[in-house]
Amino acid sequence: MSKAVIKGSADAAERRSLARSISSAFRAFHASLTLLIDPRVAAPYLIYFVFQMLLLATYLAGNSGPLARLWALPVGGVSPETLGHYPAHLLLLQPILGRVEMILEIFLRSVFHGATVYLVARAMRHGKPSLPRAFSAAGRRYPHLLGISVISSATVYAAVYIGVWLSSDMEGPAMYAVLGGGIAAGLIIQSLFVYAIPYVMINGSSAPAAMASGISLSLRTFTKTLFVVAVPFMLTVPMILLDMKAEMIALQLSPDFMIHNHVASRVMELVSTYLITASATVIFLARKVDRPAGTSLDIGAG
Amino acid sequence: MRTSAAGNPIRTVLLTAAAAVLTAAITICPGCGSEEKSPTYEAEKALFEARRYAGELTFPTLNREFLDRTLTSYRKIIEDYAGDTGSMEGLDLIVVTAQMELAELEFRASMFENARKDFLHAYEIAGNVPAARANALWSAAFISRESGDTAEALRLFAKFYEEYLSGEKILDTARLNRRYLLTPIRIAEICRATADAGCAGKWLGEAEMTYRHVIRSNASEELRKEARYNLVSTCLLGEEWTKARNTIREMRKIYGNQADIPSLLYLEARVELDGFGDRESAVSVFDRIVTEHPRSKEAPTALLMKGNILLGEGRYDDAAAAYNRVLDEYRDTGPETVEAAWQLAILEERRGNWIEASLHYKSVYTNFPTTIQGMEAPLRIAAHYSGTGETEALEAAYERAAEHYERLSSLQYSETIRIVAEEYHVRTLIEQERWEEAAGRLLALPGRYPQYHSFKQNCLMAASIYENELGDAGRAAEILQSCAAKYPGTPLADEAQKQFDRIRGSK
Numbered sequence: 001m002s003k004a005v006i007k008g009s010a011d012a013a014e015r016r017s018l019a020r021s022i023s024s025a026f027r028a029f030h031a032s033l034t035l036l037i038d039p040r041v042a043a044p045y046l047i048y049f050v051f052q053m054l055l056l057a058t059y060l061a062g063n064s065g066p067l068a069r070l071w072a073l074p075v076g077g078v079s080p081e082t083l084g085h086y087p088a089h090l091l092l093l094q095p096i097l098g099r100v101e102m103i104l105e106i107f108l109r110s111v112f113h114g115a116t117v118y119l120v121a122r123a124m125r126h127g128k129p130s131l132p133r134a135f136s137a138a139g140r141r142y143p144h145l146l147g148i149s150v151i152s153s154a155t156v157y158a159a160v161y162i163g164v165w166l167s168s169d170m171e172g173p174a175m176y177a178v179l180g181g182g183i184a185a186g187l188i189i190q191s192l193f194v195y196a197i198p199y200v201m202i203n204g205s206s207a208p209a210a211m212a213s214g215i216s217l218s219l220r221t222f223t224k225t226l227f228v229v230a231v232p233f234m235l236t237v238p239m240i241l242l243d244m245k246a247e248m249i250a251l252q253l254s255p256d257f258m259i260h261n262h263v264a265s266r267v268m269e270l271v272s273t274y275l276i277t278a279s280a281t282v283i284f285l286a287r288k289v290d291r292p293a294g295t296s297l298d299i300g301a302g
Numbered sequence: 303m304r305t306s307a308a309g310n311p312i313r314t315v316l317l318t319a320a321a322a323v324l325t326a327a328i329t330i331c332p333g334c335g336s337e338e339k340s341p342t343y344e345a346e347k348a349l350f351e352a353r354r355y356a357g358e359l360t361f362p363t364l365n366r367e368f369l370d371r372t373l374t375s376y377r378k379i380i381e382d383y384a385g386d387t388g389s390m391e392g393l394d395l396i397v398v399t400a401q402m403e404l405a406e407l408e409f410r411a412s413m414f415e416n417a418r419k420d421f422l423h424a425y426e427i428a429g430n431v432p433a434a435r436a437n438a439l440w441s442a443a444f445i446s447r448e449s450g451d452t453a454e455a456l457r458l459f460a461k462f463y464e465e466y467l468s469g470e471k472i473l474d475t476a477r478l479n480r481r482y483l484l485t486p487i488r489i490a491e492i493c494r495a496t497a498d499a500g501c502a503g504k505w506l507g508e509a510e511m512t513y514r515h516v517i518r519s520n521a522s523e524e525l526r527k528e529a530r531y532n533l534v535s536t537c538l539l540g541e542e543w544t545k546a547r548n549t550i551r552e553m554r555k556i557y558g559n560q561a562d563i564p565s566l567l568y569l570e571a572r573v574e575l576d577g578f579g580d581r582e583s584a585v586s587v588f589d590r591i592v593t594e595h596p597r598s599k600e601a602p603t604a605l606l607m608k609g610n611i612l613l614g615e616g617r618y619d620d621a622a623a624a625y626n627r628v629l630d631e632y633r634d635t636g637p638e639t640v641e642a643a644w645q646l647a648i649l650e651e652r653r654g655n656w657i658e659a660s661l662h663y664k665s666v667y668t669n670f671p672t673t674i675q676g677m678e679a680p681l682r683i684a685a686h687y688s689g690t691g692e693t694e695a696l697e698a699a700y701e702r703a704a705e706h707y708e709r710l711s712s713l714q715y716s717e718t719i720r721i722v723a724e725e726y727h728v729r730t731l732i733e734q735e736r737w738e739e740a741a742g743r744l745l746a747l748p749g750r751y752p753q754y755h756s757f758k759q760n761c762l763m764a765a766s767i768y769e770n771e772l773g774d775a776g777r778a779a780e781i782l783q784s785c786a787a788k789y790p791g792t793p794l795a796d797e798a799q800k801q802f803d804r805i806r807g808s809k
Contacts, residue, residue, distance in 0.1 A: 297649035
C-alpha cells in the first residue's frame, strides 16, 4: 500500500473523528509554542507589532496639518479639522487605524507571514533560524505572497462584510445569527487559505498553485485546520466585542480607553496570528508534501 | 569573535520584544511619547473631563466633594485658557462654554451668588458667542430676581431688553430662546412687587408693543402663538380684563385644536373669576374643561379651582366632590393631588370635622412629605390643638412635627428640601417657645448650609431672640458683633452693627 493511500485514509479517519482532529490541532499548538524556545521564530510578528505601535504613536502625535489630511483619507465624511479636536481625535482612532492597517495587512504583512513560515520550518527541521534570511526569502516570494494575501483578505473581508451588511437592519438573535454566520464564513475561508503561504515558502509554489494545493490540503484536513484557525481566533473575540462598544465605554470612562483598547487588540492579534501561522506550518510540515520540480527552496540551507 | 548560538537569538528577540513593550508603553502612557497638543485640543480635553465629573453628580443628594472637584475643573479651564482666547481659534468658545457650564452648575447647586457672578462674567467674555451672551445676561437677571435682589434684577432685565429686544432684534432674540420674550413681563412683575405702579405700567406697555410686533411679523406660527399667550399674560398682569378676554376668544378661533383649547378656556375662566368676579361663569368654564377635555393637563386644575370657589361659598359637599374627583381620577398628576388632599383637610376643619381633617393632614405629610403642604401639615395640626387648648395633644403634635422635619433634614433628601425642613424646624421650636434651642439652631444653620445665603441673616433673628425673649442683651450683642465681623462690607454686617450699637447704647 502506497504512503499516499495510507495518508489519505489517515485524513479520512481524522475527518470522521472530532476528538482526533481536536487532539491533532492542539498538538500543533503545543509544537508552535515549543518552537518559541528559539525566540527568533516570533521575531517577525514582534517587529510588525512594533510597527503597529509606531503607527499608533504617529496617529496620536500628528493630528493636524498634512498628517491629519492623510489620516482623514481612509474614512469618508471626516474632515482633517475634526482630528484636531478632543475627543473626536481619539474616537476616530479605531476606524482610521483599522482601515490603514487593513491596507498594510494586504501589502506588508504578507512578508511577515512568509518570514514566520520560513523560521518555523527552519526550527522544525532543527536548522539555524536567521531573521535576515527569512525576510530575504519572503522578499523574493513577495509577488506570490501578495497575490495570496490580496485574494484571501478580499474573500475573508467580503464574507464578514456581507454578514455585517445583512444584519444591519436586524435586531436581537437574528442579527447575532447573521453576524455570526458572516464571521464563521470568514473563518472557513481563512482555513482554506491557511496552507497557501507554507506552499509558497516551503515548496516554492506559485500563488495560484499554492492556493489550489492549500485549499486541497485544507479540505482533506478540514476539521483540524478549522480548529487551528478558530481556536486562536477565539482569543481575539473578547477584544472584538470590546471594540464594538469601545466608543461608548470611552465616552463614559475616558477617551484614552481607545488607545488602551487598540494596544490590547494588537497584542491579542499578535498571539493569535503567530499561533495560526506556526500551527498551520507545523501541520504542513508534518505531512509528506511533494515538492514540484524546479521550485526547490532550500530551507535546510544556512 | 563569534557569539554563542544561544546568545544571538535571545538577544535579537529580547531587543525586538523590548522595543515592542517600550513602544506600547510610550503610546499608552498619557503625556509620554506624543508631542504637546494645541491649547485648543488641551482645553477641549479639560472641558471633556469637567463634563464627565459634572455627569457624575447626582443632584437630589448632592455630594459636596464631587461638586467641588467639578467646579475646580471648570475654573481651571477658565484660569488656564482665558488669556489665550484671542490668539487661538476656537479657544474663546471653549472658555465661554466652561464659564456658562460653571455658572449653571453653581445655580443647580443653589450657589446663587456665585452663579450670578459667573453668568455676568460669561456675559462679559462672550462677545463672539451671541447666544451664550444673551443666555448669561438673562440668567443673571433671573437669579437676581429669585434671590430677592430686585434692584439688580430690574437693572439686568432692563439691560437685556435694551440689548436684545429693542427694534428689529426681537425676532432674532426670540428665535434664540422664547423665554426671552417674557423679559418685559418679568420687569413689570418686579415693579409690581415693589409697589411701583408707574414702572409696572411702563413695562407692560413695552411688553404689549413687543408681542404685537411679533404677532404682526412673518415669524413662525409657533412664535406668534407664544407672543399671543404672552399678550394675554400682559393683559392679566395689567388687569385689562376685557382686552384679555377678547384676546383669548380671538385665540380660540385661531387655534381650534385640542392642545390649545383647554389652556385658553382655563385662562378665560381665570379672567371671569379674577377680573369680573363672576364665580358662576368661571365654574361653568371650569366644568367645560373637565367635561370636554378630561385628559388635558388643565382638567385637574380646573376641578381644584372649582372646588376652591365652592369652598369659598360654603358649598362643602360640592367642593369635596370636586376635590375627591381629583384624588380619584387624577391621582398621578402630582401637585394637583397634593393640593386636593390639602384642601379636603381645610374643608373638613372648616366644617368642624376635626377627626376627618386631621386624617387628611396626616395623609398629606405622610404621602407627600417633601411638598410645601407636607411641611405645613404637622404645624396645622398643632395650631388646631393650640386653638382648642389641648396641651398634651399640642405637645405631641409638636413632637411629631419636629421628628418630621428632622427626618427631612437628613442627607437622603435634596438640599432644597433640607433647607425648607430646617426652617420649619426652627418655626416649630419658636412656636413651642423653646427659645434657646431655636436660637442655637438658627446660628448653626449657616455653617451647615454655607451656600444658602439667606441663613446668614439668622444671626439677626437669634440676637433678637436673646434680647427680647431670653432677656440676655449681652449674648445678643456678642452674636451681632460676631455676625458683623464675619460678613464685613455687606448690608447684613451694617444691620448687625446698627443693632449692636443700639444694644450697647441702651446699656
